[in-house]
Amino acid sequence: MRHTFEVHKFLRPAALLATLASFSLSCSARDASAWQQAVQAATPIAPGARIVVLDVSTGRILAEHKLGEAARTLAAPGSTLKPLVLYSLIAAERWNPQQRIACNRRLQVAGHSLACPHPPAPPFDAREALTWSCNSYFAAVARTLAPGVLAGILRPTGLLDATGLAANEAVAEFHAPRIVDDEQLTVLGVAGIRVSPLELAEAYRWLALRMAAHPDSPATQVVRDGLMDSASFGMAGEASLGGLTVAGKTGTAEGAASARTHGWFAGLAPAAHPQVVIVVFEPAGRGADAAHLAGEILAHAPGEDRR
Numbered sequence: 001m002r003h004t005f006e007v008h009k010f011l012r013p014a015a016l017l018a019t020l021a022s023f024s025l026s027c028s029a030r031d032a033s034a035w036q037q038a039v040q041a042a043t044p045i046a047p048g049a050r051i052v053v054l055d056v057s058t059g060r061i062l063a064e065h066k067l068g069e070a071a072r073t074l075a076a077p078g079s080t081l082k083p084l085v086l087y088s089l090i091a092a093e094r095w096n097p098q099q100r101i102a103c104n105r106r107l108q109v110a111g112h113s114l115a116c117p118h119p120p121a122p123p124f125d126a127r128e129a130l131t132w133s134c135n136s137y138f139a140a141v142a143r144t145l146a147p148g149v150l151a152g153i154l155r156p157t158g159l160l161d162a163t164g165l166a167a168n169e170a171v172a173e174f175h176a177p178r179i180v181d182d183e184q185l186t187v188l189g190v191a192g193i194r195v196s197p198l199e200l201a202e203a204y205r206w207l208a209l210r211m212a213a214h215p216d217s218p219a220t221q222v223v224r225d226g227l228m229d230s231a232s233f234g235m236a237g238e239a240s241l242g243g244l245t246v247a248g249k250t251g252t253a254e255g256a257a258s259a260r261t262h263g264w265f266a267g268l269a270p271a272a273h274p275q276v277v278i279v280v281f282e283p284a285g286r287g288a289d290a291a292h293l294a295g296e297i298l299a300h301a302p303g304e305d306r307r
Helices: 013-023 029-045 067-072 078-091 126-131 135-142 149-157 180-187 197-213 218-232 287-299
Strands: 050-055 061-065 247-254 261-269 276-282
Touching (some): 029 050, 050 067, 050 197, 050 287, 067 197, 078 149, 126 135, 135 180, 149 180, 218 261, 247 287, 261 287, 276 287
Antiparallel strands (some): 050 276
16 A cells, blocks of 8 residues: 555554554563663763663653753754655655665765765665665655655654653754755754654654554565664664664764764664664764664663574
8 A cells, every 4th residue: 555645644653552462562660670770781881871762562761861861952863864764755655765876975965074984885775775874875865855745754753743751851953944955964864953862762663663563565674674784784783782683773963063973873672573762862972882882781681682
């Protein structure tokens, strides 16, 4: 069945839970305690990080570090937007995941240098572009979007709204792109949008629920495999430290007021049948730093699905 961007086609996570009973994803209180211990064991290496771990099934917080600051922090999400955009476009049959895009690793958009750090490679398809976080590929995707489409993609995920997970939440800032350059910068997560770690966690929970509800769809196969590859040997490989398996994505972006970068990791674990969302925000650093911290957490996490 064809997916569109109409609101009724993009159900919020609560409306999808009835389809997931067979997955038995809810975590016990003992699991929550174990996840909190895993977070506490890892945070000495990055005490300033904001961390949140959500139960995919219930949406409740299983573990956190600096929750109050996570609720009030707004930052450009960088490449963590790519899986959300890609999933929605493939699901709506607005992007062919087999289409290949060449990358010279020297992308420039409106004065922003967005060079790709991945190794030289033949033109990427969608799965490979997600694995290696290719900016040229996703800039090409962005150039196909009509005005208003991006808001229709992002809003149903919960990324742009308060989550209700903490008091005094900041709400995402989103400026709908009006020209092609703005469209590219927003899809790449470097301008036009700022979100909180809680909002990003809610959006990745939405992604986990969508993929569980449509396990055999082309959108799920491409995004799931791309995220698993990313966290195994791609740009988020630092998340693989011998702990619980994870499918995830890094993001690096500059702050609104300075050129200092901040780093993100957003992931789903265990990779094959996600039970939790884990989001790490490093206020000073890069996506690889956030992925490394996520790997330390996963090395101490409960679960049998280990690398």
